[in-house]
Amino acid sequence: MAVVICPWCQSEIMQEEGQEPDKICPVCDNELDGYRTLKLNVGGADDQDYEDEDDEDEEPTIVSINDDTSWEEVDSFNDASDEELLQFEETVEQLLNEQELVPECPLCHEYMIECGEQLISANQFRHRVTDVIGEDVIEAPFTLTMYLCPSCFSVHSFLGDSHRLQVVRRLSQDPADRNGKGRGV
Incomplete structure (x- = not known):
């Protein structure tokens, strides 16, 4: 087969x-x-x-990585890596179980591990003032929650919880309230 x-x-x-x-x-x-x-x-x-x-006429090809390495040594390498792989998988599973949010990697669709936060200060972020709302969408400083994929090892970030609420409030304001012309004045 x-x-x-x-x-x-x-x-x-x-x-x-x-x-x-x-x-x-x-x-x-x-x-x-x-x-x-x-x-x-x-x-x-x-x-x-x-x-x-x-393939009657073809002879099998023998490939040797290292003549000094015996098959027993190769098997011991495989056993060690299998143990490490099992421990890796168990640790990843434990980390995922303790997370509240478990996003899926956009590249390989495996679950991602939360690995920390990144603080974006005002001098690291150039905001964009939009014509629609007349102000920036998000104001620095803010935090990004960082996630690591244990399969493809890509890193992705999401806006922190408290700053998500800030964006929702800014985008849900009435246009008249944004310009300081509140109703009923």
Whole structure:
């Protein structure tokens, strides 16, 4: 049984004997053909016999990363990384469980971890006074809540809670009240 690894999402796509290979990844809908595709044969003697029928004249290619490394050492590296990966996943899950807001990463759609706040001071922010409301949309200083994606490691920020309310109040004011011409005067 041949296995195709999607170069975009790293999903394993199993190919049954006699089945035509997929042209598009069923997980992420990206193209699988061409130079970006890695095909691996996985399995026991049955798969080896099937491979020999197709490629009778070709000899298998042996690739060695380091002649000094034994297979036992490679297995111990894999075990350590598996343990680290499991610990990483458990820690991420614990962090997500304690958050009130758990946004989804716009790039890979994994849940993001809140990692802190960034204070934007008046000298770091150049506001824009709009014609519609006659003042800036948000006034510095304000805070941004920073989120980190544990999958693709992108960082995204959202306006802090207290400053969201400030923006809502500014944008919900009556135009007459903004210009200082309140009704009923």
